[in-house]
Amino acid sequence: MDLIMKPYSKDTQREFNLNNLINYAYKRYIENIQTIELMQQATTHKQKEEIALVALLDVKDDLNINLSFTGPYRNINNLQQLRTEILQAIKASR
16 A cells, blocks of 8 residues: 655655565564664665665654555554554464
């Protein structure tokens, strides 16, 4: 599934693969690999954007970032919902 993030204006959007976000979240929060180390390992700009989005999962819920998914995850529209979905996916993979 792809995540579309619209951060600042209606004209700006990024597409991310949910599986990639889950993978980076697992590395960051379960394997405890620091964000800076993940960034150093990234080989593309896209990977760095995905890692940066996962790093936002640590941010307080009052940060207003509009998110939208395509497909079955289209109900996710904020960081709290994304956090919950990723946590459930990590738990299910164990």
